[in-house]
Every structure is written in C-alpha cells, then in structure tokens.
Amino acid sequence: MPITKSNIPEKGKMLPPGVYCPVISLYKPTKTQEIDLDAMYKHCQYLVKGGLHGLVYQGTNGEAVLLSSSEKMDVLRTVRKAVTDLGLPEYPIVAGISGQSTNESIQLAKDATEAGASFGLLLPPSFWAKSVGEEALYGFYRDVADESPLPVVIYNFPGVTSGIDLNSDDLSTLASHPNIVAVKLTCGNVGKAVRLTSIFTPAQFSVYGGSSDFLFPTLEAGGVGCVTGLANVFPRSTARIYDLWVEGRKEEAMRLQEVVANAEWACKKSLALTKFGAGYFVGKKLALNDPKTFWPRRPYLPANGKMQEWTVEVMGVLVEEEDRISGKVCGRGVNGIKESLGGSPITEERPRAK
Template identity: 80%
Template sequence: MPITKSTLPKKAKMLPPGVYTPVISLYTSTPTQEIDHSAMYAHAQYLVRGGMHGLVYQGTNGEAVLLSREEKKAVLRNARKAVTDLGVPDYPIVAGISGQSTNESIELAKDAEEAGASFALLLPPSFWAKSVTEDVLRGFYRDVADASGLPVICYNFPGVTSGIDLNSDDLTALADHPNIIATKLTCGNVGKLVRLTSTFSPDQFSVYGGSSDFLIPTLEAGGVGCVTGMGNVFPKSTARIYDLWISGKKDEARQLQEVVAHAEWACKKSLALTKFGAGHFLGKKLGLTDPKTFYPRRPYAPPNEKAQQWTVDVMSVLVEEEDSIAEKSFGKGQVNGTK
C-alpha cells in the first residue's frame, strides 16, 4: 500500500541542503571567559573554506545556554562579517533561538534576524517537562514561527530537553506551518526520519541528521544533510561525504563515512572533547595556541589528561584524509547556491 504523500505547497525559503557545523564558542583565557571574536572569526572562515555548506551558531555545541543575549547578537554579527569578508555575504547562517518561554524565543528570533542570521533553530521548551503537553509543544512552535522573520527549523535533542521528544506526528503537524521548514534530528531516530521523508518532499519540509556518523543513512533515506559537531574539527572530511554522495560517488562516500563515524565517537562523548579536539587538531592552523581558548565555559571543565589522549587516538584516523583535501576559495564563486 503506497504512503500518502503530503500536498503541502513548497515553502518560500528553504535551508540549503548539505553539511552544517554547529560552531563552538571560543573564549579568552580571562577569569570571566569573554567571547574571543577574533578567534571565532578565523574559525568561521576556516570552516567555510573547508567546504561546510552552512554554519549554525548558538546551538548545543555553541553553549547557547551559557551566553548572554548581547553575546549571542555579537557572535552572529561577527559570523556574518567573516563570511562577507570571504566574498560570500549570503552564506547560510543558522541561529539558535531556543528559550524557555514563547516570548523569549520570539525576542531571540528578532535579535538573530537583526544580527544577520538566515534561519532559526528552535528546541522545545523543557523547564517543566511534565507540563509540555502535545498542545503546548505544537502551540509553542507555531507561535514562535508566526512571529519570526526567519524560517524556523525544529531542533529535536531529547538529551538536553529533559527527554522531550518531537515525534513524527508532532513534526508532521508542524510541517503544515508556512514558516516551519525543516527538522534536525539529534535524536538519531532513523525510523522517524523515514516516516518524514516518505511523507514530505525536501521543498515542503526538509530533514537533517544530527551528526555525520549516520549521514549516508540519512541521505539514502531521503534526508538532505546533517548538522555535525565533527565539522568543528574536520570540516573538509565531513563535508566531503555529502559532496561525494551527491555527485554519484557513493562507494567513496561510504568509505569516508566509515572513518568519520569512528572519529565522531569522541564528539558523542561530550562537548568538552569536541572542543579539545578542535584545539588539538585545528588550533595551530588558526594561530590559536592557547588551549584555554577551547575550554568549555565554567562551571563546565575541560577533559582530563586521560580523556584528552583517548580523543587524540580516536580522532587521529581522519588526519590523513583531512590534510589531503584542498580548501575552497571564494570571492567571485558560490557557496551552496549563494552568491
């Protein structure tokens, strides 16, 4: 029996397909760990030259809950300047707008639009998890999407939302909203992904995986990309999986997928290990030699020496591949369809 396809019209503005990095926040080594905007500028440009199809700020990897409202705006303005200076002023920048109230999320959406973001990424509210009924959950997304000048991406990550999970029924209902365009499934639920991709075309409602270790399964199932913390460390390799697959070189893509999946295991352990990995493998390339630049913001602590060595051992499988891939150059070219 065939699946009933959605008859929703195409959305006015969709998130371009591909691999996105949820960019880490980098700090000064001062006691209050101010945002190091020069470091983040250099990192942003490196990620774009590394082939990333878009950047995400103020998500989980960006430590959004540890940043002030003013810091979030400043980071987004800095990111937009970084890509504009590279020659790709319309490059996709996604901003996390997750708040615990509808009002807060709407304010963050307005801030993000004014600061130069292109799209908004929104977690469900979770402070009183038992009170987040189906009506509350869906109403929250619809109310924020009504007020947001940016298209909204539903971010599903039960691990940081007290177990609240946007199921396929919720996402199918929310896809009906003209300003809700996609979902990021950090839940890793491939069955949910298939239910959504078999119902909606990518121009009605797009589906992205929440990491690159299942990017090929995501693409084979009808998804259009992923958002991966691994991009902070090895952007060229992670973006290349998508590029190979979309160009029809699926065997090569699968071979690279296997290596990336092993390396990404470190990112799955903790954000502290992702940030350490970025500092260890990428810091010198960016001229960032102070390990404290890559520390989590307090009260969270950097990994101990044993965890650091384990991370180096696990991630090192990608070093040769990463170093073999040439950077992209921009100015008069295009990135992901943007001029």
C-alpha cells in the same frame, strides 16, 4: 498500499542542503571567559574554506545557555562579517533561538535577524517537561514561527530537553506551518527520517541528521544533510561525504563515512572533547595557541589528560583524510543552490545521486 504524500505548499525559503557545523564558542583565557570574537572570526572562515555548506551558531555545541543575549548578537555580527569578507554575503548562518518561553524565543529570533542570521534553530521548551503536552508543544512552535522573521528549523534533541522527543506525527503536524522549514534529528532516529521523507519533499519540509556518523544513511533515506560537531575539527572530511554522495560516488562516500563515524565517537562523549579536539587539531593552524580558548565555559570543565589522549587517538584516524582533501568554499547562493569556487555548481532542491 501507497503512502499518502503531503499536499502542503512548498516553502518560500528553505535551508540549503548539505553539511552544517554547530560551531563551538571560543573564549578569552580569563576568569570570566569573555567571548573571543577574533578567534570566532578566524574559526568561521576556516570552516567555510573547508567546504561546509552552512554554519550553526548558539546551538548545543555553541553553549547557547551560557551566553548572554548581547554576546549572541556580537557573535552573529562577527561571523556574518567573516563570511562577507570571503565574498559570500548570503552564506547560510543558522542561529539558535531556543528559549524556555514563547516570548523569549520570539525575541531571540528578532535579535538573530538583526545580527545577520539566515535561519533559526528551535528546541522545544523543557524547563518543566511534564507541562509540555501536545497542545503546549504545538502552540509554542506555531506561535514562534508566526512571529519569527527567520524560517524555523525544529531542533529535536531529547538529551538536552529533559527527554522531550518530537515523534514523526508531531513533526508532520508542525511541518504544515509555512515558516517551519526543516528538522534536525539529533535523536539519531533514522526510522523517523524515513517516515518524514516518505511524506514530504525537501521543498516542503527538509530532514537533517544530527551528526555526521549517520550522514550516508540519512541521505539514502531521503534526508538532505546533517549538522555535525565533528566539523569543528574536520570540516573537509565531513562535507566531503555529502559531496561524494551527490556526485554519485557512493562507494567512496561510504568508505569516508566509516572513518568519520569512528572519529565522531569522541564528540558523542562530551562537548569538552569536541572543543579539545578543535584546539588540538585546528588551534595552531589559526594561531590560537592557548588551550583555554577551547575550554567550555564555567561551570563545565575541560577534558582531563586521560580523555585528551583518548580523543587524539580516536579523532586522529581522520587526519590523513582531512589533509588529502583539497579546500574549497561552498555557499554561493541559497535555497538549494551551491557552488564551490573553482568548481561546478551543485543545483538541486534535494540532493540526488547520479
């Protein structure tokens, strides 16, 4: 019996397909750890030059709950300037707009718009998880999406929302809202991705994996990309899986996927290890030589010596791959139109292997 396809209208502005980096926050090496905007500017341009298709700020990797509203806006203004200075004023910048109240999330969406964001990433409320029933959950997303100037991407990450896990029925219901355009599945549930892509086209509701260690399966299942913390450290390698898949070079994509999956294991352990890896492998390239720049913000602690050694070993499998891939800049155009400087454009509403 055939699956019933959705007949909801295509959305007006969709998150472009590809690999996105949930960018870490970088701090000055002081007791109060002020945001280091110069470091954020440098890191942003490094990631864009690495071929990533978009960036996410003030998500989980960005330590959003530890940043003030003014800090969030300062960062967004800084990175919008960084991409504009690269000649990419329309480069996709996704901003976390997750608050515990509807009012707070709406205000965060308005602030992010003013500061230069392109899309909003929204977790479900979770402060009192038992009170977030189906009616409250749907009402929250619909009310925020009604008033958000930004198209909303649902962020499903039960690990940071007291176990609240949006299932495929929840997501299918919310997908009908004209300003809810996609979902990031950090739950890692590929079956959920299959159920959603069997019903919706990417122009109706796009599906992204929550990390790059299952990017190839996500694409094969009908998804359009991923958001991966490992891209803070190895932007070229993570973006390359997607590019190879789109070009129809699936064997190469799968070979690289295997290496990336092993390197990303360090990111699964803790944010502190992701940040340490970025400092160790990228910091010197950007003249960011103080390890404290890459420490988590208090009260969270940096990785200890044993875990640092382990991270270098685990992530180190990608160093050769990263160095071998030539740099490029993605992001010329939005809504599914990608072009690398000096290369041919990738223009499809949903990536399809040749």
